[in-house]
Amino acid sequence: MSGTDMDVPSMVRAPLPSPVPAEEYEQCPVTDVLRRVGDKWSVLVIVLLGKRSYRFNELHRGIETISQRMLTRTLRGLAADGLVHREVFPTVPPSVEYSLTPLGRTLLVPLSALADWVVQHRAEIAAARQSRS
Amino acid sequence: MSGTDMDVPSMVRAPLPSPVPAEEYEQCPVTDVLRRVGDKWSVLVIVLLGKRSYRFNELHRGIETISQRMLTRTLRGLAADGLVHREVFPTVPPSVEYSLTPLGRTLLVPLSALADWVVQHRAEIAAARQSRS
DNA sequence: CGGTATCCCGAACGATACTG
DNA sequence: CAGTATCGTTCGGGATACCG
Numbered sequence: 001m002s003g004t005d006m007d008v009p010s011m012v013r014a015p016l017p018s019p020v021p022a023e024e025y026e027q028c029p030v031t032d033v034l035r036r037v038g039d040k041w042s043v044l045v046i047v048l049l050g051k052r053s054y055r056f057n058e059l060h061r062g063i064e065t066i067s068q069r070m071l072t073r074t075l076r077g078l079a080a081d082g083l084v085h086r087e088v089f090p091t092v093p094p095s096v097e098y099s100l101t102p103l104g105r106t107l108l109v110p111l112s113a114l115a116d117w118v119v120q121h122r123a124e125i126a127a128a129r130q131s132r133s
Numbered sequence: 134m135s136g137t138d139m140d141v142p143s144m145v146r147a148p149l150p151s152p153v154p155a156e157e158y159e160q161c162p163v164t165d166v167l168r169r170v171g172d173k174w175s176v177l178v179i180v181l182l183g184k185r186s187y188r189f190n191e192l193h194r195g196i197e198t199i200s201q202r203m204l205t206r207t208l209r210g211l212a213a214d215g216l217v218h219r220e221v222f223p224t225v226p227p228s229v230e231y232s233l234t235p236l237g238r239t240l241l242v243p244l245s246a247l248a249d250w251v252v253q254h255r256a257e258i259a260a261a262r263q264s265r266s
Numbered sequence: 267c268g269g270t271a272t273c274c275c276g277a278a279c280g281a282t283a284c285t286g
Numbered sequence: 287c288a289g290t291a292t293c294g295t296t297c298g299g300g301a302t303a304c305c306g
Binding site: 044079119 | 161162163164165166167168169170171172173176177194195196197212213214215216236239240242243244246247248249250251252254255257258260261262265
């Protein structure tokens with residue numbers, strides 16, 4: 001629970017005299033995670049799974065514009081990062097349930113803070129984009 | 134401000150019976166902003182500009198691995214969204230100064246919360262990725 | 267100094283068809 | 287039901303060269 005004084009460890013150090021070195025950047029972990037969460041569907045899936053667990057086709061119907069392929073890839077990616085739990089029930093027909101892991105659930109907190117920021121400032125952003133058209 | 138109960142307005146409404154409709158998704162504003170912030174350089178630039186204002190080549194040297202093209206595109210994108218202020222001083226040779234707008238500075242808060250989350254949980258993510266290799 | 271313009275590559279994404 | 291396979295397109299991003 002730090003706060004507004006952003007201090008990414010050993011990524012940005014001092015005002016000027018320390019450039020961000022290639023060896024240390026090389027994939028900044030923050031950027032790295034932001035790129036995962038910044039993909040087209042992950043946030044949506046995480047938010048939905050924040051409500052309860054879902055089965056594959058439930059999510060598919062729940063999002064509606066996502067392709068089966070992208071839903072699979074998104075879920076697999078989130079599962080690979082330990083954010084989503086995938087449980088297969090060997091029934092016929094098979095059924096798979098997706099839910100947030102405890103780790104995934106903790107992510108929901110800062111994510112919702114960011115979402116709140118967007119909601120509160122989307123008008124300003126939209127206005128800025130307009131005036132720059 | 135709000136908290137863990139993520140409720141993106143008219144994006145996700147109820148647990149099951151309301152799919153996210155194409156007309157309402159159509160680019161979810163949260164995803165939209167996350168994709169901007171999730172690009173390869175924006176966070177880094179925002180964090181740097183959070184410390185003080187920079188001139189173009191200062192940022193270029195400060196990041197070191199970014200190409201001139203991507204730095205320009207990143208700054209223009211952030212400026213178009215009203216997050217960064219671009220001020221041109223008509224000197225010879227010309228000089229351009231970049232700084233965060235008040236709006237951009239408010240973004241620093243939730244962004245740092247997310248960054249903190251990553252810092253605190255990057256080991257777990259790394260471990261999850263390992264065990265899934 | 268602070269950019270543009272051009273070319274190119276690989277990854278992300280989408281549509282469609284098929285399957286255990 | 288819950289995927290995989292294949293294909294084609296779009297887009298982010300890097301390299302290089304040039305410009306006011």
